Amino acid sequence: MAYFNSTMSNKINMKRLQNNFKPLLFLVLAGFAFTSCNSDDDNSPTSPEPTSYQVSINASPSNGGTVSPQSGEFEKDQVINITATPVQGWEFKEWQGDVTGIDNPIQFAVNATKNITAVFERDLFYLADNGVTIMAPNAAVGGTGVINGITYTKRTVDQITPENAETTCTSGITDMSNLFNAANTFNGDISHWDVSTVTNMNNMFQSTDVFNADLSNWDVSSVTNMGTLFNNALVFNSDLSNWDVSSVTVMNGVFGAATSFNADLSNWDVSNVTTMRSMFNGASSFNSDLHSWDMSSVTNTGWMFFNASSFNGDITDWNVSNVTAMDFMFNEASNFNRDISNWNVGNVTNMLRMFADATSFNQNISGWCVTNLTSEPNDFASGSPLSSSNKPIWGTCP
Structure with missing residues (x-):
């Protein structure tokens, strides 16, 4: 019995020892694993040193010039020179980014990834994109610049002379x-003039007997007043087809007595014009296509085609609903005989001598709404073949 108790006691102690040893064994194994991981990390290979770097080389603005060499991969510690080359009308200003300075060319060593920008700025005097207009918005009055071998001076309007x-x-x-x-x-030759800020051209070329210079590249988009611009400019017939006249409100007498003028004006945007009085008065050669003109803002067409002896353009669809004055409009327009029967003349109050001596005109305008004119205006169609049956019925709106 004593032997049995002793054996049982030994087994119990052994079991306890095994149970106590398991956590210790776990800690030992965990420590070994941790040490092994650290050992593996210590022995891992290091990343190789780079042998080249990317260098990005740019121009700002991109149309100001070019830079060489171009962006690319360059060997580590390679020494390179970069050169900025401005295009005509621009000049190099500075380097920005990871390389800075004003030297051109500039040298640097490729020791890291780099971004470099060549900055260009406009010359004080330069050619516009059209290759004709000379711009100098930032130059001082009296400043000079050389374009295509010619020295130009920036002047105020009071300093300008024909010479x-x-x-x-x-x-x-x-x-x-x-x-x-x-x-x-x-x-x-004033084709190079920058008129982009001009708002008033009233009387600018009036009575210039021999003026016929090329003005086709003028930017007149800011002009609001073109009154009598080429009035009595006897030989003027320059191409104005690309003029942006969308800001113009006054066109009275623009081509009055410009006896040689017959240029294409079909694309003109006249939607903001309020007065066209005497616009082609005496422009005896003029017969351009005006059918697409937006006349909706015009209030005065008096004398517009007076003595425009060649004119017979299609103006059938003109919106003249806001016009109040049509006096002398076709007086002596000896070739005019277009159908204008659909015109809305309901707001017109003055038709004095409207077709007087218009020796070709005999269209039926009996359907015109003329409630503002209770009787036939003086000499409305005197000297013209317009028959009584084709005349408006005064004071009515059929």
Whole structure:
């Protein structure tokens, strides 16, 4: 019995020892694993040193010039030179980014990834994108610049004369009214003028007997007043088809007595024009297509085609609903005989001599709404073949 108790006691103690040893064994194994992981980390291979770097090379703005070499991979510690080359009308200003300075070319070592930008800025005097207009918006008055071998001077409008006009830069001028008024012998080349800020061209070329210069590249988009612009400019017939006249409100007498003028004006946007009085008065050669003109803002067409002896353009669909004055409109327009029966003339109050001596006109306008005119205006159609049956029924709106 004593032997049995002793054996049982030994088994119990052994079991306890095994149970106590298990946590210790776990800690030993865990420590070994941790040590092994650290050992593996210590022995892991290191990343190789780079042998090249990406260098990004740019121009700002992109149309100001070019930079060489171009962006790419370059060997580590390679020494390279980069050069900025401006295009005409621009100049190099500086380097920005990971390389800075004003030296050109500039040298640096490729020791890291880099971003480099060549910054260009406009010359004080430069050619516009059209290759004709000379711009100098930031130049001081009196400043000079050389374009295509010619020296130009920035002047105020008061400093411009017929003698210096060809070498004048006009950037910044807003009022050119009367500038060449009665300059009888002036025909200088002013095709390069920057008129983009001009708002007033009233009387600018009035009575310039020989002026016929190329103005086709002028930016007139800011002009609001073109009154009598080419009035009595006897030989003027320059191409104005691309002029942006969308800001113009005054066109009275623009081509009055411009006896040679017959240029294409079909694309003109006249939607903001309020007065066209005497616009082609005496423009005896004019017969351009005006059918697409938006006349909805016009209130005065009096004398518009007076003595425009060649004119017979299709103006059938003109919206003249806001016009109040049509006096002398076709007086002596000896070739005009278009159907204008659908015109809405309900707001017109003045038709004095509207078709007087219009020796070809005999369209049926008996359906016109003329409630504002209770009787036939004086000499409404005297000297014309317009029959009584084709005349409006005065004071009515059929």
